Amino acid sequence: MRFLIVEDEYPAAKRLSQLILKIRPGTEICGTLDSVESTLQWLKDNPTPDLAFFDIQLGDGLSFDIFQHSPFMGPVVFTTAYDQYTLKAFKQDSVDYLLKPIEEEELAAALQKFDRRQQSPNMLSPDVLQSLVNSLSQPQYQSRFIIKIGQQLSYIATDEIQYFYSEDGIVFAQLEGKKRHALDYTLDALEPLLDPASFFRLNRKVIAHIQSVHKVAPFFNGRLLVTLRPAADFEVTVSRDRASDFKRWLGA
Known part of the structure; x- marks a missing residue:
């Protein structure tokens, strides 16, 4: 055959x-x-x-x-x-x-x-x-991502991901707790694959799922300070230019 x-x-x-x-x-x-x-x-x-x-x-x-x-x-x-x-x-x-x-x-x-x-x-x-x-003429969003664990391939469901972030040129999918997995994507490539009702591009470094947003507070120069869960090891802010869109997304 x-x-x-x-x-x-x-x-x-x-x-x-x-x-x-x-x-x-x-x-x-x-x-x-x-x-x-x-x-x-x-x-x-x-x-x-x-x-x-x-x-x-x-x-x-x-x-x-x-x-x-x-x-x-x-x-x-x-x-x-x-x-x-x-x-x-x-x-x-x-x-x-x-x-x-x-x-x-x-x-x-x-x-x-x-x-x-x-x-x-x-x-x-x-x-x-x-x-x-x-x-297929309707928008389609990715429901899972392939990951590599050792020499084997597996996958994670998109709904399991709290947020995506870039660190030292590598994009990670952050899950609950301390689990994270490296992905073979850039944040720019990921953005159109994600449902905008659930995910928002906070800044050049982070795309967050709505379930990961724990607290939002005013910050310097009209920016917003976002506390994610699980907590990020870096400061997460939304620019003044994006603040209005972010608030609308939170209330959608």
């Missing part, structure tokens, strides 16, 4: 490949691609794989764009880190999905489902594809 992987995060692509080969040792990973553009070119130059794993959100667009520009007719399993993408359309017989980080048991179940369909496979219909594209 020939499987194709389309995933723009190298650790996630490597993990998926390893799990596939563990569950199905005889499988050939015929390609590992990281963009819509490279996938379209690969499909043009190679035979259709027996099964393809497509990450929904790629660096240069949505993987659904591939179907709009290619006659690809093979079965597909979509992968995503966003709970919002677990849409009703995925319940169609022609589509399957896995939430990242992908667990071995869930992948094994998806492959068994693929085996059952091989005799009479149902392909991704234009109606289902359009339903997915329409649903």
Whole structure:
């Protein structure tokens, strides 16, 4: 069997490949691609794989764009880190999905489902594809973040995070107590991934969840002094220019 992987995060692509080969040792990973553009070119130059794993959100667009520009007719399993993408359309017989980080048991179940369909496979219909594209036109916010613990990958739910902060060029997700995890993001990259109803960019160093704001007090020059929980090891202030927006956010 020939499987194709389309995933723009190298650790996630490597993990998926390893799990596939563990569950199905005889499988050939015929390609590992990281963009819509490279996938379209690969499909043009190679035979259709027996099964393809497509990450929904790629660096240069949505993987659904591939179907709009290619006659690809093979079965597909979509992968995503966003709970919002677990849409009703995925319940169609022609589509399957896995939430990242992908667990071995869930992948094994998806492959068994693929085996059952091989005799009479149902392909991704234009109606289902359009339903997915329409649903994704609404803002989508990240529900979890991949973290590295030693040599292993795990994840934390966004709702577990009290605040994000930058220290010595590294961004950390601060959890309750003293737990924190380094993330492979900048604060600027994180900001559009977070629901603005729950998170606010306090300053260049901190993005806080509403549940982390413990106290707010007036400070020098019209600024606000914010006490977070758990307490930060540094002073957290909101500039005078952002103070009004911050107060509106608190009262929303």
